[in-house]
Amino acid sequence: MSILNEFNLEGKVAVVTAGGGILGGAIACGLGEAGATVVIADIQLEKAAEVADRISEAGGKALAVVMDVFDRESIEAAAQYVMESLGSIDILVNGVGGNSPKATTNAEQSFFDIPADAIKWVSDLNFVHGVLIPTQVFAKHMLSNEDGASIINISSMNAFRPLTRIVSYSAAKAAVNNFTQWLAVHLAQEYGPKLRVNAIAPGFFLTDQNRYLLVDAETGQPTARGGQILSHTPQGRYGAPEDLAGATVFLASDAARFVTGIIVPIDGGFSAYSGV
Numbered sequence: 109m110s111i112l113n114e115f116n117l118e119g120k121v122a123v124v125t126a127g128g129g130i131l132g133g134a135i136a137c138g139l140g141e142a143g144a145t146v147v148i149a150d151i152q153l154e155k156a157a158e159v160a161d162r163i164s165e166a167g168g169k170a171l172a173v174v175m176d177v178f179d180r181e182s183i184e185a186a187a188q189y190v191m192e193s194l195g196s197i198d199i200l201v202n203g204v205g206g207n208s209p210k211a212t213t214n215a216e217q218s219f220f221d222i223p224a225d226a227i228k229w230v231s232d233l234n235f236v237h238g239v240l241i242p243t244q245v246f247a248k249h250m251l252s253n254e255d256g257a258s259i260i261n262i263s264s265m266n267a268f269r270p271l272t273r274i275v276s277y278s279a280a281k282a283a284v285n286n287f288t289q290w291l292a293v294h295l296a297q298e299y300g301p302k303l304r305v306n307a308i309a310p311g312f313f314l315t316d317q318n319r320y321l322l323v324d325a326e327t328g329q330p331t332a333r334g335g336q337i338l339s340h341t342p343q344g345r346y347g348a349p350e351d352l353a354g355a356t357v358f359l360a361s362d363a364a365r366f367v368t369g370i371i372v373p374i375d376g377g378f379s380a381y382s383g384v
């Protein structure tokens with residue numbers, strides 16, 4: 109078999125949660141291009157459908173399902189629907205995550221004043237409800253796959269060394285890394301080596317959520333924070349969403365059959381650079 113065939117995802121079914129988002133959408137398109145049938149699962153059905161259309165227009169196979177990770181029944185219903193309509197789940201990308209200004213320190217809100225419910229919400233969005241619970245629901249269907257299966261969590265640079273201000277997001281992404289390693293070991297020891305668990309850790313990607321922090325709206329020049337990021341990124345640019353697709357396809361594919369429990373930084377060298 110040619111080495112390139114090992115990366116081919118024909119015949120596999122991939123579920124991408126938050127697949128209607130900017131990064132999840134690019135990952136979903138990459139998986140579709142590699143041959144997988146891609147289920148775009150998102151709380152916003154319209155956004156999921158847009159990504160599914162993009163994949164179909166490019167000649168791939170995709171469908172959109174509505175799913176809210178805060179509602180276990182809706183995750184179970186989505187998993188059931190995928191099993192009934194496509195017969196298996198081979199790849200799960202846990203893409204749900206994000207921050208809230210309410211869980212961020214700033215001139216108006218010190219660390220000491222951050223409300224507990226804001227901290228909990230961000231932690232739940234990125235870890236408990238965003239990753240752990242969907243994994244419980246989907247992975248049960250993936251355990252029996254004869255040809256193996258792959259779970260890929262979306263972590264962040266914050267997981268290795270926390271960035272300033274975003275206290276709960278950093279802690280929750282660190283939990284995602286820890287859980288990725290824990291579950292890789294647990295599944296291999298308790299259920300055998302076929303269901304693998306890994307993560308990707310995107311560096312800095314310009315998205316609608318962070319553009320106002322990183323680019324001066326009037327001049328188009330980097331803000332102080334944006335400049336710091338770029339000067340600490342040896343490749344000297346922000347990531348493009350498509351930069352995440354190749355590593356995800358690799359982790360999803362048979363080419364990574366002996367790879368479990370790793371977190372792959374996709375960051376233009378940010379995490380390798382000491383700043384000197």
Ligand SMILES: NC(=O)c1ccc[n+]([C@@H]2O[C@H](COP(=O)([O-])OP(=O)(O)OC[C@H]3O[C@@H](n4cnc5c(N)ncnc54)[C@H](O)[C@@H]3O)[C@@H](O)[C@H]2O)c1
Pocket residue numbers: 125126127128129130131132133149150151152155175176177178203204205206262263264265309310311312313314315317318
């Ligand atoms: N943007 C970055 O620079 C960056 C960097 C590192 C890591 N990440 C991580 O990448 C992932 C995707 O980020 P993004 O920038 O593409 O986000 P995004 O805001 O573009 O997309 C998020 C998607 O999640 C969906 N969503 C929100 N709540 C949901 C819920 N309860 N149930 C199901 N779907 C829900 C939204 O509808 C949206 O389509 C997140 O885990 C994020 O933390 C992003």
